[in-house]
Amino acid sequence: MFEARLLKASLLKKILEPIKDLVDSANFDCSPVGISLQAMDSTHVTLITLLLRSDGFDSYNCDRSLSLGLSLVSLNKILKCAGNDDFLTIKARDEADTVTFVFESPKSDRISDFEVKLLELKNDQYNIRDSDYSAVVKMPSAELQRICRDLSIMGENVTITANKEGVKFSVSGDSGSGNITVRPTTDTEADLATTIESKEPVVLSFALKFLSNFTKATPLSPTVKLTISETDPIVIEYKIDDIGYLRFFLAPKMD
Amino acid sequence: MFEARLLKASLLKKILEPIKDLVDSANFDCSPVGISLQAMDSTHVTLITLLLRSDGFDSYNCDRSLSLGLSLVSLNKILKCAGNDDFLTIKARDEADTVTFVFESPKSDRISDFEVKLLELKNDQYNIRDSDYSAVVKMPSAELQRICRDLSIMGENVTITANKEGVKFSVSGDSGSGNITVRPTTDTEADLATTIESKEPVVLSFALKFLSNFTKATPLSPTVKLTISETDPIVIEYKIDDIGYLRFFLAPKMD
DNA sequence: GTTCCAGTTA
């Protein structure tokens, strides 16, 4: 028997938002540790990983690990049926071929439950090695979102140049070119500080389309962490309050 | 080399707002005197002139005059990438076929630059003679904006009747007709005073569509000056704080 | 292309 309860159904909504356009269906792997997900988009360009630790749930019971294969389209439809502040309980019986989502309004005057058929998805586990980063940038997530939106007006690819002094996002297109440079903030105590740990300068290009999509995760966290490495995909991480993270891996564009 | 710096990128945003819907592209003529622009709308009904004197800039360097032909659509897109309080530096090298717009956040933790390709536009210079006015009206710009908006609900043309006693804006349409009369204020020392210099009574009609568009310049100045003449287009002038003006010329409708 | 939502401004 698996049963997990969240006080905010909207959290799952926010998680689905940036991934539903990239991935049709995915396994939610439930274990005593928590719920995790690994999925690649249909074009196999980006990898998405999600972790929701068991201790971050309002209650969490998982006797045996199980994989809940779900259509994200269906899941998203179901989540649209949740009220803004509804509680969410996810239930699955061992060996069952369905999972149940129960929404409760805070005043308990409205309870809905949706039972969804599980999909048999093959469980690809991707080996993610801890990359030897060239630069790690922490910055306000809204700023990254703004940068992606602004640069999108001029072109389809962004070149990220990171060194100790700052991170430069560059785009070029038919009508011209643009660069946005972010420098580390000096008041490091601020929650929204921009910080850069740079081991070595690095220059890489990425498809703005994907980055813009990732930034739909902005509501999950006020800050975002970019881990940039010459040899590995860039990692865009949104911490999720007290419970885990959502990470996006994107391979650079080769010239 | 041309380089001009404004402490408020938003000033250029406000200037673009009323002209971008009238003109697709225009030459920004840069000289030691400042930046000027003359452009007619695509239907050749209105003429727009802009002057930004060099001494109104935070810094201004212009060795040789040059014309920067810009797509106002592109320029407007770029200005959308500026932060609210960003500084703006405009740079162009002599003989270059691009111009660069540099935005700096006040704390300098974010610098963006956009390089735009210049367009080869023919440089029509329009002969604007100082018209022998029948009436010159100075009034609060917000009031003119309100009048144009209000009258637009009833018809497409406004008839302006000006004499020493006041200025009457009249509209008539299928659902009825309306008149708004503005009289000179008696406390002439007020900044927002309405004043009328009238040489002779004058009655002229104009398309409200254009007038309404011009009043998008309202954020540029608390007051607006209307120069009305029986023989020339009406001139709607918005002074721009310490740096210049934006003027709109509109030919009257003939009955 | 149309509608909905959010941010911004008056």
Added chain:
DNA sequence: TAACTGGAAC
């Protein structure tokens, strides 16, 4: 606080 505008979703 309300209207408007711009951006995003369907």
